[in-house]
Each structure stands twice: as structure tokens, then as C-alpha cells.
Amino acid sequence: MQRRLRPLLLWVIGMALPLAADAEWRLSDICPAGFHSRDGGCYLQSFYSGYASLQESGVGGLKTGMPPLREGFTAQQIDLGRLLFFDPLLSVDGDMACSSCHQPARGFTDGLAGSVGRHGEAMHRSAPTLWNVGFLRELFWDARAKSLEEQMKGPLFSQEEMANTPAQLLKSLQDNANYEELFKQAFNDEPLSLGQVYTALAAFQSSLVSLGSRYDLYANGFHEVLTQPEIEGMNVFRSFVARCAECHTPPAFTNQQIAVIGTPEPEGAALDPGVQAITGDASQRGGFRVPTLRNIELTAPYMHSGRFKTLRETVAFYTGGRGHAVPKGEHLSLHWHIWEPDLTDHELDLLVAFLKTLTDQSFMPVLPAKVPSGLTPVATQILTH
Amino acid sequence: MTKIIPLGLLWLSLLVAAPSLMAAEISVKDGESIQGAVNKAETGDVILVYPGTYKESVYVDKDGITIRGVVQDGEWPVMEGEGKRNDAILYSGNDFTVEWLTITHYKGNAIMGQAGNNFVIRYNRVIDTGVYGIFPQFGKNGLIEYNVLSGIEDAAIYVGMCDNVDVRHNEVFDNVAGIEIENTRHALVENNYAHDNTAGLLVFITPGLPIKTTFDVILRNNFVVNNNTANFGAPGSIVSKVPAGIGIVVMAADDVVVEGNIVSGNKTAGIVVTDLAFITDISSDPESEPNPDRMVFLDNLMFDNGADPVADVKALMLTQFSRSGPDILANLGSAQEPDNCIINRERYTSFGVKKWSECERKDTADITTMRIPGGAPNEVVTTENRTKLLYQGICAGCHAYNMRMIGPPTLTVQALYRNDPQGIADYIAAPHKVRTDYPAMPPQGHLSPDLRREVAEFMLNVTK
Structure with missing residues (x-):
């Protein structure tokens, strides 16, 4: 475990530093690792890209194609999603982010039996990994969400979790000059909307691909x-x-x-x-x-x-x-x-x-040293235990 | 016509000959290991297994491998599981053939495929293995023929979540289920002898599986006789819920043709057509369409079925003042609807087929196989092309030939490391940040030095 994480730690620090030194907020126009740019979108290139599966079900044996991936998002949308994911501005109290329960250092889970809710209460289900989440048709343990966009409204607006409201979430992003600028970069200068927030987070989560074990x-x-x-x-x-x-x-x-x-x-x-x-x-x-x-x-x-x-x-x-x-x-x-x-x-x-x-974390995203809200990004450290 | 056939044969012989150009034969004698031979084998090779007892589980994750038993003076090679080994043969490779083996006493399956297209499983004897005898899963285009299987607590031949499979000339007896076609499309079950099982032939949709449909199945010219063995399926298994004494069961499957079969001596019913309600206490799956649709029952020879039906069937039959079971039982519900058809229905004792229509089709003589002409296309992995796969699977995720991605273009790497593949191989084991405008690359230290060198050489020779 230690042996495997140490290079990862060095690598993540190496990647995070230049961003920290960069005062101006600018989204990456380069697709993340594993993704090729085509027609303005980012598309996965993996071991499994050449294989078929029966009825495109993504089930089979060793050399079978993966299920369809949510892909084709722009590099900027993925990058914006990365910043949002770690930013506690998304919670009502400004102290929880997506990454509170989906910590990169713990395989995008939190290491707990039940995640910790807004007031420190133990929730009754375990946070699932987000690695390869873009390949899933249904989300939550009970499969109640049919898309990432639908799923994320759960924790964002649940009173036990991030406890935000749609109106408050939108307002806090609109009130932030950095985000105002970044959403324009990611969404062709269209007015900032909640739909864009969901798209960006879905784009980032779908980029968390682990197929190189x-x-x-x-x-x-x-x-x-x-x-x-x-x-x-x-x-x-x-x-x-x-x-x-x-x-x-x-x-x-x-x-x-x-x-x-x-x-x-x-x-x-x-x-x-x-x-x-x-x-x-x-x-x-x-x-x-x-x-x-x-x-x-x-x-x-x-x-x-x-x-x-x-x-x-x-x-x-x-x-x-x-x-x-x-x-x-x-x-x-x-x-x-x-x-x-x-x-x-x-x-x-x-x-x-x-x-x-x-186990494969080679496409670990760059963990931001700071986020546009100016708040402290959540769970961007890599632990070594 | 005279011109077409030789041309076809020529193509066929080319197809067959191409892999065998480099093919080798690897002999395995009593006391040696079949797996050892598989590990040495390359695509196209034939492993000859001589008579003897082989106490091992064999897995085949390569393409184009044949395992062929050599039977001499009635002595067979025997794979012996001793009641403690899991499966005898597990394959995932494409173009796999296994033949002329006796397989017995395994805990799991005798021959099991997970994906692997164009499989051929024939001339095998499977006796008293645990769960399934022959079980290809997620395969496209396969042939299962001339196998004899007995004493299996689930299905002797179980085609699960496959497409385009022929099952013919097999004998299955003393099993819970003889031949089961499940969540599979385009299957021909022909000329088999299914006797003394709990149920002979089963065409099912099982709910809760990732592939949801069964359709386009022909059951033709089979002997389905005396399937009255008490159910000895494992508790909780699907087939443990099938009542004894049924020749053929069609559950929830669509477009099933039943033609030319001899169905007799099955004590509950000759043929049962039913929806998913037939199987109780199973978690429901809204994506599984529960109704059997468009049955086509052509001429079959049926007699002496239903002599001693299970209680549920007896109760149904009492509603039409009969104490014995029928040749054909269309269960309550959608199985009785007129989208199903039958010819010469007056010949059979039946329940629930009154509303079935008269079939337009009288035979299926025009259909000789469900397999795909020329086979299913495959991505074949060989020792020659695997480096290319590695490059495409890992390196090309971040390096395009002449375009910036998250990593620098391959052309740039080629310029930096001209004639120095070892330089790349060393660097990628523990990459450090070289260029300020690119992030450092993820380490590839889990690749062996040889593999890193191999892929580095490949990268230096990439031309587009």
C-alpha cells in the first residue's frame, strides 16, 4: 500500500503546484488522461475500446467491451467539474464537498461504514466509489437514480448531507466572480444555471476511469x-x-x-x-x-x-x-x-x-490546491495509511 | 450452383488453413499437465491429450486453442475433479475447441465459457459434475454436438446469454435439466436425446440477468422421453423450482418453434408454455418481459404424457374434467393468447391452446443452422499484436501521434528518445516532471522491465 501510494503522492504534489502558482482562473482545454479530443469533446481510449460485447451490455469475459460511458464532455466542463467537486461552497454551511464522502485518497469513498452527515450523524449506507461511475446506468445502492445528474441532487439537497437548496446553490455560484468566469469558459458564455453545475460534475465524475490494472x-x-x-x-x-x-x-x-x-x-x-x-x-x-x-x-x-x-x-x-x-x-x-x-x-x-x-489509480485527477470560492478544498490530501 | 460450391469450399479451406500454417501439436501424456500445455500453446495450436487421468482445472485465456482428447482402444483421457476441484475447463479465448474428453466429479462445471466467440464443444462425456455440464456464457456463435452428459444437478447443457448457437446430437439423461437455452437468441436445438431428467428441454428467460431476452429458438427433431426424475437441484437454484415430469418448458421466451420432436412418457406434461410466474420466490426484474410470445408448434409426435401430473397441473386439468396431464399445457395468462400458433392441434391432449391460431409456416426446413456464416468477428490477441494493444490501451490514452493531449505527442517523444528505447523504459517506471507545460505522467512501474522496453520500442516505431 505504502509502496504504491508514495509515487502517487509525489506525482500529485508535482501536478498541483503549478496550479497554485497560477493566480488567474483558467480551465484546461486539454482532455484528462485517457481521453482523446474529438469534435470538441473528450472520448476515452482504453484497452477495451476495440472489443464488442453482446448487445453492448458491457458484460462478458476478459476481452469484452465496457458498457457505454458518459463521454463527449468538453475538457473545460470536466475541469470545472473537478473544481466544483472539491469546493465546500456547494454545501449550505460551506464545510462539505462531494469529496467529503468521495475522497480521492480512499478510492473516492470515505473509509467509513456509514458516511458522516451534516451534523456529524452517522448515515446508514456506505459511500460507493466513483471510479468508473460514468459506466453505470443506475446509481445509489438502491438504484433510485438513473443518471449522475439525478444522483447528485440527492446529497446536494438532502437535509442530512450538504443541505443546500437549488436557489441558494445557484446564488452562491453567481455571486462568485471566479465561478461566473469559469462557467462562461465551460458553457459558451451562457448564463450560469444549475443544469451547467450538474453537467460539469457529471463530466468530471465520468472522467474517473480505472481500466489499467x-x-x-x-x-x-x-x-x-x-x-x-x-x-x-x-x-x-x-x-x-x-x-x-x-x-x-x-x-x-x-x-x-x-x-x-x-x-x-x-x-x-x-x-x-x-x-x-x-x-x-x-x-x-x-x-x-x-x-x-x-x-x-x-x-x-x-x-x-x-x-x-x-x-x-x-x-x-x-x-x-x-x-x-x-x-x-x-x-x-x-x-x-x-x-x-x-x-x-x-x-x-x-x-x-x-x-x-x-487496483489502478493511474488516472487520478489533479487534486486542486485551491478552489474558486476561496474556501479550503476538501480531502485533497493523499493519505499514506 | 456447381461454381458456387467449390468457391465456397475454397474460402472455407482458406479460413481453416490460415491459422494452421503456424499451428503446432502439443502432446500431453498421463502424468503431465494439460494446463502446462495451454501455457505453452499459441494461437492455432492443438493440444493432444492422451489417455490417462488428469486431476486439474484448466483455464484457457488465449485465442484459437484446441484441446483434443486422443481416444485409443476405448481408453479416454479423463479429467477427474475428485469432488474438490471447481471447474474442469474454463475458457475466455475466442475460437476455442474442446473435444474427446471424459470429465467427472467436479464441484462446478465441466466446461464453462465466459465470452469467447466461435466455440466448439463436442464428443465429450460428462458424468456427475456439480452444477452444469457444458455452460457457454456471453459467447457468440457456437456449436455443441455429440456430447453425452448425465448426473448433473442443474442443466447438463446450459447455453446462457449467448447468440447464434447450435446444440445437436447430444444425449442428456439423469440430470435435473437436460438442455437449457436461457437469455439467448438464435439457437437451434436439434436431434438431441433428452431422457430421464427432471425436465428435458428448457427455453427460459431468467429475470435479473444483464441480458434480458430469449427469442428465435428452434427445438426440432429431438427425442424428449420419460423425463420424470425427482428434482435434485440445489436449494434456491432456478431449476430446483421446476416440477418433475416435463418434456419441454418454454418460459417467457419469444418466437420459439417446436417441430418434429418425439415427446412421450413425461408424467406431468409433454410441453409447458408459461410466463415468469412459473418460478416463484425470485426477485422481480421490471426489465424482463415476462410473457411467452409467438410460439410456433408444428407437427410433433406426442403420446403418453401426463400420466401422473404434479398437483398444480392436476388441478388445472380437473377444470376440463381430466385427471391426467396434457401433451401441451399453455399456462394461465398470456401463454394462451392467439399470437401463438399450432397445426393439427386435434392430435394432442392439451390445455389452454384453444385461442392459438393456425400456423402459416408448416416446417423450418429452410433453416439448417443458427450459426453465423464465416463466424463471429473477433479481436484476436497474439504474442505478436499484444504490444500494440498495450500501447493503445495505456500509452495512447495520453499520447496522440502528432497532437498535444495531456501528454506530449508521440512524435516529440520519438525525437527525444531516438534509438533509446531503454531511456523510455526507465523513465516510465518512475516518471518525474520534465516539462513545465505538461503534468508528470502516472508511473508504470507495475509493468516489468521487459514489457516497458517492449512498449517503448513500439512507441519509437509508431508512424501515425
Whole structure:
């Protein structure tokens, strides 16, 4: 972990300094790492650009195309989104930013079981990673948002989170001369609008792409980059005994479906009804969106409630027996792939070894040393623990 | 016509011959490792597995590999899972063939594909493996033929989320499900012998999967006989919910042709057509269309079905004053609607087909295969082109040939490092900031020195 983060730290500092020295606010006209400029927009170039997938579903095996990405935003929109993302001006009290719960140093999560709300209260779900979030069709653990734009209105305007109002958010940006200028740069001098805020944040989040892990090298023909235990772990992962790959399907490592798997809540907490609370459908009780496993090494604790502190505990859940953690008196329509695979301790260790090959932060964005509001940007330090 | 055929053959022979120009044969003898041979193999190679017992799981992540058992005097190569190994053969490569193996006692599947187009799985014997016998998933264009499978607690042959697959000349018996076509389009299931399973042939949509449809399936000229084995599926599995004694089940699939089958001795019903309500206690999926649409039932030979139906079917049949199950059961709901059709319906005992229309089509003789002529196109990864992939997958994300991106143009790098690939290889392991107008590049230290050198040489030779 330390070995991997140290170069990253040096690199981020190296990138952040020139910006700090630059007094004038000017958005980048260069697409971020991994993106090519075409017809004025930024488009991803990756290992997977040349591959197809059945029905463009983005699910398959090693050499399968990714799901469609939200792309084509301009370099300026992405860059503006980057500044907004770290700027606590977006919260009503001026002390929370998107990056409060989606911290770059923690795989764009917060390292907590439940995120911390506006008044320090513990929220009941774990902040998901934003790596590869632009490939997702539905967002939130309960899949209630169908776009990034829809999703972000949740935390921005929730009383428990950033607690802003649309009118107040718009006004605070309009009142800031730096932002007034930057929005003009990103949106052709059109009057500043909330729609532009959502577009810019969606643009930045969609640029957080992680497809250059050691696993990706293996998948594209470089078999020597994985160790023997890692390959064995991959084979357990995709075996029809462990069945991990049936839902965490490559190359996105999620099939983007809802699954009822019956993980435990924190001690003493009531069962989280998940998707049922949105749809009212009892068969979806305890159902959650299958999360990606990319950069999973960085995003502990795990599951919707953050109940599992380590990857080892997490993989062990799946061999604990179908429904073993479902509270007495609850009936859940458990997913058919939750069964009793009877994995050995050694196989669980191998699974963890494989999961760590999915780590790749090479397209970490430049973390701003200052933001246009003049407030202190949130969570722009890289931690080394 | 006489001109067309030789031309076609010529093309075919070219297609077949092209990879074999460099193809090698790698022999594996008893006591040696099949995986060891796969690791050595390159695209187009054939691995010959001689009689013996092979206690291993084999994975194939390369394109164009054939694993071929050598059967001598009735002695087969046997892959033995001893009840503790997961899957016998796992493949993700395209153009994969596996044939002439006996596979037994694995915990998971005998032969399992995850993606991998143009697969061929034939002449294999699969006995008492855990979950599925043959299970290609996410594959396009495949052939499964002349396999014999028994003793499997889910589907013996399970085609899941695939397109363009032929399943023919297989024998499946003593399994829970014989042959299952699930969330798959364009499948021909022909000339198979499905007997003594819980259910013989199944054409399903399973909800909650990322690929949502099943349509354009032909079940033709199969023997579907005496499928009355008590269900021994794992608790919670989809097939564990299928009642025993059914020849053919079509659930939620569309455009299914049933023609020329001999369906007899199945004690609950010969053929059941149903919507998704058939499977209970499963999390619902609003994106899965639950209704079976446009069945086409042509001439089939059916008799002696429904002798001892399960309670639900018995209750249905009592409404038409019969105690035995039918040849054809269209379940309550959309399965009974007139978008479905049937010919010579008077020959069969039936339930729920009164409103079905008369089919215009009388046979499907014009359709000989569901596979794609010439195969599905693939991006083949070989030891020759993988460096190009690496360059495109990683380097080209930030370096265009002659245009500024977040990294300097490739031309500029070429000018700086002319004749010095090692210089690039060293730099990218731990990049430091060189130019004030560009950010430092992300480190590539996870690439081995050889790989960095390889891709550096490639970069110096890029010409556009």
C-alpha cells in the first residue's frame, strides 16, 4: 500500500503546484488522461475500446467491451467539474464537498461504514466509489437514480448531507466572480444555471476511469503480470463454485443488476429494505445494486452497510451458507447464486489476492490546491495509511 | 450452383488453413499437465491429450486453442475433479475447441465459457459434475454436438446469454435439466436425446440477468422421453423450482418453434408454455418481459404424457374434467393468447391452446443452422499484436501521434528518445516532471522491465 501510494503522492504534489502558482482562473482545454479530443469533446481510449460485447451490455469475459460511458464532455466542463467537486461552497454551511464522502485518497469513498452527515450523524449506507461511475446506468445502492445528474441532487439537497437548496446553490455560484468566469469558459458564455453545475460534475465524475490494472494487462494478453496465486484467485473468482463473476462480471466487474444477497446490518440495526423501499416490491426486499470491484482494495469497509472491515471477511460471507445472516423472521428472495460453495480458507485467501489485482489509480485527477470560492478544498490530501 | 460450391469450399479451406500454417501439436501424456500445455500453446495450436487421468482445472485465456482428447482402444483421457476441484475447463479465448474428453466429479462445471466467440464443444462425456455440464456464457456463435452428459444437478447443457448457437446430437439423461437455452437468441436445438431428467428441454428467460431476452429458438427433431426424475437441484437454484415430469418448458421466451420432436412418457406434461410466474420466490426484474410470445408448434409426435401430473397441473386439468396431464399445457395468462400458433392441434391432449391460431409456416426446413456464416468477428490477441494493444490501451490514452493531449505527442517523444528505447523504459517506471507545460505522467512501474522496453520500442516505431 505504502509502496504504491508514495509515487502517487509525489506525482500529485508535482501536478498541483503549478496550479497554485497560477493566480488567474483558467480551465484546461486539454482532455484528462485517457481521453482523446474529438469534435470538441473528450472520448476515452482504453484497452477495451476495440472489443464488442453482446448487445453492448458491457458484460462478458476478459476481452469484452465496457458498457457505454458518459463521454463527449468538453475538457473545460470536466475541469470545472473537478473544481466544483472539491469546493465546500456547494454545501449550505460551506464545510462539505462531494469529496467529503468521495475522497480521492480512499478510492473516492470515505473509509467509513456509514458516511458522516451534516451534523456529524452517522448515515446508514456506505459511500460507493466513483471510479468508473460514468459506466453505470443506475446509481445509489438502491438504484433510485438513473443518471449522475439525478444522483447528485440527492446529497446536494438532502437535509442530512450538504443541505443546500437549488436557489441558494445557484446564488452562491453567481455571486462568485471566479465561478461566473469559469462557467462562461465551460458553457459558451451562457448564463450560469444549475443544469451547467450538474453537467460539469457529471463530466468530471465520468472522467474517473480505472481500466489499467494488472488484471487488465492479463486480460489483454500479458499473462506474466499476475502471480500464480493471483491467477488461481481469478479462477476461483470466475469458477461456478464461487460464482463471483456471475454478478461482478468483467470487464466492469458489475453486471449492474439488483441482487438480494442477505448481508448483515451493523449490530442492532434494522434490516435495510434496499430497493423494496423504492419500488414497494416485496421480492426486492434487501436488494441492492451490484457494486463494481475495481479498486476494491482501496474502499473498505464493504457492503451497503460497511459491515465488513476487510476483503477477507467479505469473501467469507459468500461461503457462510445461503441466508445465514438474514434476521430471524425475515423472508428475502435471495439470489440463486447465493449458495453453499464450501470454499476453503486457502481459496478465500486466493480470492483476496485476485481482488487486489483490480487496483489502478493511474488516472487520478489533479487534486486542486485551491478552489474558486476561496474556501479550503476538501480531502485533497493523499493519505499514506 | 456447381461454381458456387467449390468457391465456397475454397474460402472455407482458406479460413481453416490460415491459422494452421503456424499451428503446432502439443502432446500431453498421463502424468503431465494439460494446463502446462495451454501455457505453452499459441494461437492455432492443438493440444493432444492422451489417455490417462488428469486431476486439474484448466483455464484457457488465449485465442484459437484446441484441446483434443486422443481416444485409443476405448481408453479416454479423463479429467477427474475428485469432488474438490471447481471447474474442469474454463475458457475466455475466442475460437476455442474442446473435444474427446471424459470429465467427472467436479464441484462446478465441466466446461464453462465466459465470452469467447466461435466455440466448439463436442464428443465429450460428462458424468456427475456439480452444477452444469457444458455452460457457454456471453459467447457468440457456437456449436455443441455429440456430447453425452448425465448426473448433473442443474442443466447438463446450459447455453446462457449467448447468440447464434447450435446444440445437436447430444444425449442428456439423469440430470435435473437436460438442455437449457436461457437469455439467448438464435439457437437451434436439434436431434438431441433428452431422457430421464427432471425436465428435458428448457427455453427460459431468467429475470435479473444483464441480458434480458430469449427469442428465435428452434427445438426440432429431438427425442424428449420419460423425463420424470425427482428434482435434485440445489436449494434456491432456478431449476430446483421446476416440477418433475416435463418434456419441454418454454418460459417467457419469444418466437420459439417446436417441430418434429418425439415427446412421450413425461408424467406431468409433454410441453409447458408459461410466463415468469412459473418460478416463484425470485426477485422481480421490471426489465424482463415476462410473457411467452409467438410460439410456433408444428407437427410433433406426442403420446403418453401426463400420466401422473404434479398437483398444480392436476388441478388445472380437473377444470376440463381430466385427471391426467396434457401433451401441451399453455399456462394461465398470456401463454394462451392467439399470437401463438399450432397445426393439427386435434392430435394432442392439451390445455389452454384453444385461442392459438393456425400456423402459416408448416416446417423450418429452410433453416439448417443458427450459426453465423464465416463466424463471429473477433479481436484476436497474439504474442505478436499484444504490444500494440498495450500501447493503445495505456500509452495512447495520453499520447496522440502528432497532437498535444495531456501528454506530449508521440512524435516529440520519438525525437527525444531516438534509438533509446531503454531511456523510455526507465523513465516510465518512475516518471518525474520534465516539462513545465505538461503534468508528470502516472508511473508504470507495475509493468516489468521487459514489457516497458517492449512498449517503448513500439512507441519509437509508431508512424501515425
